[in-house]
Amino acid sequence: MCGKRDTHVAHGKTRDAIIKAADDLFYQQGFESTSFADVSGAVGISRGNFYHHFKTKDEILDAVIERRVADRQAMLETWAADSAGPAERIKCFIRILCVNESKIRKYGCPIGTLSLELSKLDHSASQHARGLFDLFRTWLRRQFEDMGPTSLKADAAAMHILARSQGVATLANAYPEEDFLERETEQMCAWVDRIAPEPD
C-alpha cells in the first residue's frame, strides 16, 4: 500500500523508545526482574502512559523479540553481502562473540539467556524466542550447504557452531577475567576451516 512499511504497527516514537529500553533492560537484568517502573523510568514517561502502548508485559516481550529478530536479520544480510565465501561468513558469526565481548562478559548472550529464562518461566513466548535461534541456525546451515560436501551434515554443523557459541558466552560470563573467549573463537574458526572442503 504505502511501500516499505509492511509490518502492522510501527507508529510512534514513544513506542519505539519503550521497545528499545525494554530490549536493553531485559538483556541486562532479565525479563522477569525488569519492572514497568524500570522501563518507564529509562524512557522518561509515566507508568500510566505505558498502557497506552502495551496492554501487558508479555506484549512488550513480543515486541522486543520482534525487534531482535529484525536486528539480527539485518546483521546476517550484511555478512552475506560483505563476505567472500561461506566459510568467511560463518567466521563473521563466530566473531560477534569478540565484537560484543564486554557485554557478553557482563550479561551473557542475549539470545541464549532469554531463551533459558523464558524456558524456566514456562512462558508462552518461549517458542517465539526460539525463532531467534532458528534465524541463526537456518542461516548457518545455508552457509555450510554452500560450502559443498562437508564431513558433517550442514544442519549438524550449524547446531555445533551455535552450541559452542552459547557455551563460550556462558563461561565468559562466569569467568570474565579470562582471555578464553578469544582462544575459543580461534579454535572455532579453525574448526570451520578444517571441515571446509579444499577449494579446487
Added chain:
Amino acid sequence: MCGKRDTHVAHGKTRDAIIKAADDLFYQQGFESTSFADVSGAVGISRGNFYHHFKTKDEILDAVIERRVADRQAMLETWAADSAGPAERIKCFIRILCVNESKIRKYGCPIGTLSLELSKLDHSASQHARGLFDLFRTWLRRQFEDMGPTSLKADAAAMHILARSQGVATLANAYPEEDFLERETEQMCAWVDRIAPEPD
C-alpha cells in the same frame, strides 16, 4: 569433635527438606520466580515456619549452592574412584549430559542457568555460584594434567569441555526434539581421545 560432621549446621529434618525442595524449584523455575510459598508448599509447612530456619531468601540460596557443591563433589569422587584413566573420567563428565538428558531438555544445566540468572540479577551470591564451575574446572584440569603432555594446556582443555557442555545444554533446552545431544557428546568424547597422547 564428633567425627564426620565438620560443617557448621546440619541439624533438622525440616531444614534439609527445605533445602532439597528449594534446590529442585530453583532449578525448575529459577531462583527469582520461586517464592517462599512455593517452597513451603512443596515441603508441606507454613510460610511462618520458614523463617525459623532461614532468615532471608538469600540464605536459602546459599544453602542450596552448598548442597549442590557437596553433591557434585561426591559425584566427582565417584568417577575418580570408578574409572580407569583420566580420559575415561573426563568422558564420565561429558556423559552426564546424556544421563540427565530429560531434565536438561526441560530446564537446562542447573549450574549454568543458576550462574546466568544470578549474574543478571547482579546478585551477591554470583561468586558463590561460580564455585560450582570451579569445582568441575579444577577437576577436569586435573584429569587433563594426568593425561601427560597434551596439545592444549590442561586448564584450556578443561574450559573447552566445560564450555561445550554448557552450549549443548542450552541448545538441547531450546531444541528438545533433536538427537543432537547424543551426537555432540560423542563428538566431545572423540575430541578427548584425539588430544590424549597415545599410551606407551
Added chain:
DNA sequence: GTCTATATAGAGATAGAC
C-alpha cells in the same frame, strides 16, 4: 519448632482527567 495472623513494599494493571 510450628502455627496464624499481619506489616510492608512492589509488582502488573485500570480509570479517568487533561
Added chain:
DNA sequence: GTCTATCTCTATATAGAC
C-alpha cells in the same frame, strides 16, 4: 498521547500465640 491516582495481588519478612 500523557499524566495522576488507585486497585489488586503477591512477594518478603515480622510478631506473637501454641
